[in-house]
Amino acid sequence: MSWRPGKGDGRYLVGIFSRENSSGDDIVFKYINDQVKEAQKIGFLNYPDFPDFNKEYSTNLKTALTLRLMPKTRADRNDYLSFWNANGEGLDWFDELGFTQGELATDTFEFLAEYPKRHNGIGINFISSIAALSHLDLSPDCVKIGDKLRFELEPKNQFDKNAVKILKGKDLIGYVKKGHNLFFHKVKEEEVEIKVTNLEKNGKMNQIYFSVKVNN
Template sequence: MSEFSKIYLAWRKGSGSRRHIVGLLERDTDNNITFRYLPEAKTLKSTEGFIPYVEFQNLDKVYDINVLSIFAHRLIKTDRPDAQRILDFWEVSAEKVDDKFYLLGKTQGLTATDNFEFLAEYQDGDDLSFLTDLSGLSHYQIPKDFVKNGDSLQYALEKDNVYDPEAVLVSFNGTKLGYIKKVHCRIFKNADNLNLTVKALEQNGVIRKIFIKIST
């Protein structure tokens, strides 16, 4: 079974703002890729100034031509001298390095030039394993070195969360750290006893970002 066949496009107005799911990429059994915006994109355009992806301006159209080649510009260039180090960090399978849809979902297509992210909807399985970074860290102001690489984290589903009934809170020995990102949190509904481990940190006076590995 494939790890995922859907990748959701997330957007937020800026750092610290709420993350919204605005689009969907899908791959069918014939390996065809489509992209379309979700209804919230129209609302955000008028309320928060959402600007559509440059090559996909029509919020009502289903795109099926050159979709992956356009989004692939966000991926790591494999001829970079540090490419293997980055691929290893995201734990990209060697046999799937040339699969751009897979790479986009595994690495989230993050860039420093916009506020888009690509969040794969992972399927439950015995070999489930992927990386994500926690959201909401800025609200908790976690001191530097409070957690370290390799630490095991705990989680709890917050079904009564007024902002997101799929919310999954992550903590360390009773101290709240943040939340699993939208879409990535869906795996917690159907999978039991998932393991959460700190993979990497970005920090100065406080922890700015925590990358975690989620696995069965």
């Protein structure tokens, strides 16, 4: 679980959800204390349903996160899941939350999966969006849907030793979100295909979504 004070600000990985049994609902949430302490310096309070920083939460997690999941009664649910590559067989609510990231317009929490190279024996295929975009002032025509991108690790980054750059050719487009960046330390460039899947722009580039697919 990541938090940031506002759009355009850096992310803090303040908590982690985990489960040992991939087919079960035995999910646990706990805060990451060092990240919480850093985030508190710039205004982080807590996640409202998890007020105790020292407690390990293991009950009613789905209920606490229901608003972050697309209701099954929504007519556009399939389109929404397709946008996030979250409509594969065997995905439960916890997988769905990780794939769709659980963002709301009312806060700045995101739920960013630490992806494996393969899920249920198939090369992972997930969607992410560019970080640090607002700092680069990119042209609205810098990329188009379908463009292939590439990545480079940036271990000497002063803010994050796990930082990963996203580039189109030699041009810097932005960075991988903190949380998703860990995936790129598990793969080689030739093992993955990265493509622009969607754009948000209004006179300037507001957001770039891209897919990451592990070659089988």
